[in-house]
Every structure is written in C-alpha cells, then in structure tokens.
Amino acid sequence: QKEVEQNSGPLSVPEGAIASLNCTYSDRGSQSFFWYRQYSGKSPELIMSIYSNGDKEDGRFTAQLNKASQYVSLLIRDSQPSDSATYLCAVSSGDTGRRALTFGSGTRLQVQP
Amino acid sequence: DTAVSQTPKYLVTQMGNDKSIKCEQNLGHDTMYWYKQDSKKFLKIMFSYNNKELIINETVPNRFSPKSPDKAHLNLHINSLELGDSAVYFCASSPQWGRSNTGELFFGEGSRLTVL
Numbered sequence: 001q002k003e004v005e006q007n008s009g010p011l012s013v014p015e016g017a018i019a020s021l022n023c024t025y026s027d028r029g030s031q032s033f034f035w036y037r038q039y040s041g042k043s044p045e046l047i048m049s050i051y052s053n054g055d056k057e058d059g060r061f062t063a064q065l066n067k068a069s070q071y072v073s074l075l076i077r078d079s080q081p082s083d084s085a086t087y088l089c090a091v092s093s094g095d096t097g098r099r100a101l102t103f104g105s106g107t108r109l110q111v112q113p
Numbered sequence: 114d115t116a117v118s119q120t121p122k123y124l125v126t127q128m129g130n131d132k133s134i135k136c137e138q139n140l141g142h143d144t145m146y147w148y149k150q151d152s153k154k155f156l157k158i159m160f161s162y163n164n165k166e167l168i169i170n171e172t173v174p175n176r177f178s179p180k181s182p183d184k185a186h187l188n189l190h191i192n193s194l195e196l197g198d199s200a201v202y203f204c205a206s207s208p209q210w211g212r213s214n215t216g217e218l219f220f221g222e223g224s225r226l227t228v229l
Contacts, residue, residue: 008153032216034216034217038154042222042223043203043220043221043222043223044156044203044218044220045220046217046218049216049217086154088154088156090218092216099216100146100158100161100169101158101216101218102158103148103155103156103157105153105154105155106154106155106156
C-alpha cells in the first residue's frame with residue numbers, strides 16, 4: 001500500500017511568519033511530488049511541483065525534497081491570512097501508463113492576523 | 114472557459130437510488146480520473162481512463178461504474194447508493210504520462226453527494 005503521510009494540524013502561525021508543512025511517502029519509486037492548496041468547499045489547486053532533490057522556490061513558496069529520507073516539505077514565507085487553507089501533499093506512483101497521484105490527508109494551516 | 118467541468122455540483126438523494134455525475138474537459142488531455150474526498154479531506158483515486166481506456170480501477174464497489182464515451186468526457190454512475198457514499202467526487206484530467214509529463218492534475222469543482 002503506497003502511503004503519503006501528513007500531520008493533519010491545524011498548524012497555526014501568526015501573519016508574517018514562516019509556515020512549514022511536512023510530508024513523508026512510502027514508495028521509493030516515486031518521481032514527482034506536488035503541493036496542492038485546497039480552500040474550504042473548493043477544488044485542489046497546484047501551487048508547487050518538485051522532481052529532484054533539493055529546494056525549489058517560487059515567490060513566497062519553497063518546496064524541499066529529500067528522496068533518501070522520503071520527505072517533502074513546503075515552506076511559506078511571510079504567511080498571509082489568505083494562505084489559510086488545507087495543503088495536500090501528492091506523490092506520483094505506479095508504472096508508466098498507470099500513474100496517478102496519491103494524496104496525503106492534508107495539513108490545515110491557519111494564519112492569524 | 115472552464116477547463117474541467119462537472120455536473121451536478123450538489124446531489125441529495127435517498128439510500129438505494131441510482132445517480133450519475135458527468136465530467137468534461139476542454140484541455141485536450143488524454144487522461145481523466147475520478148477521485149473521492151471523504152469528510153476527513155482524504156482524496157483517494159477511484160478510476161483512471163487514458164484515451165477512453167480504463168487504466169486504473171482501485172478497490173471500489175462494483176456499484177460504481179465509470180464510462181468514457183470519448184477522451185474529453187468521463188462519467189460516473191452509482192447504483193444502490195449507501196450512506197457511506199456521501200462524499201465530494203472530483204473529476205480531474207492530465208496530459209498523457211510520459212517523459213515530459215509532470216503529472217499535474219487539473220481538477221473540476223467537485224460534486225458533493227449526500228445520501229440520506
């Protein structure tokens with residue numbers, strides 16, 4: 001059973017702080033890693049993708065991947081109240097042609113004004 | 114233009130009834146999916162179709178039957194609805210998996226099913 005684990009939270013941070021979200025996965029063959037943001041009652045939207053070890057930065061977001069430790073993280077700098085949402089970690093799994101994304105259960109982030 | 118559209122957005126029905134959800138994508142993608150999101154926000158894959166061919170069929174009761182008339186459409190029919198079927202059902206699409214495909218999913222807005 002391929003699994004993606006996240007702390008469900010809520011993770012509460014003050015406005016302007018750095019929010020750190022973590023994710024571990026079980027399938028060593030996974031090659032693509034994603035962070036989706038989901039506001040309450042809405043569909044998930046992609047905010048970051050990462051494919052190789054190290055850091056990837058996009059604006060206030062930084063994704064970090066460590067394949068040896070099977071660990072993915074998302075840092076949100078200068079957190080804003082509008083960042084309050086559930087963050088879903090997703091990992092690609094399966095053979096070519098049968099791939100799909102396996103999602104974690106999400107971490108709820110609350111940014112306090 | 115809506116990229117991935119699902120109808121209806123809300124269904125409220127009695128146990129034992131049959132219902133269908135329709136999904137259409139205008140992104141030109143080859144692969145479409147149905148995911149189920151339960152009350153704890155856990156998003157789990159149910160089915161995947163690539164160019165009208167069933168590729169992934171996870172452990173889903175056979176009361177759930179997907180149909181893909183063409184690669185732009187993927188419908189989900191559910192027979193004999195049960196209380197535990199209450200969830201949000203998301204349709205998604207992606208370009209065909211390959212060397213250049215990153216695996217990003219594009220989601221529809223979801224269809225919230227409530228079984229009473």
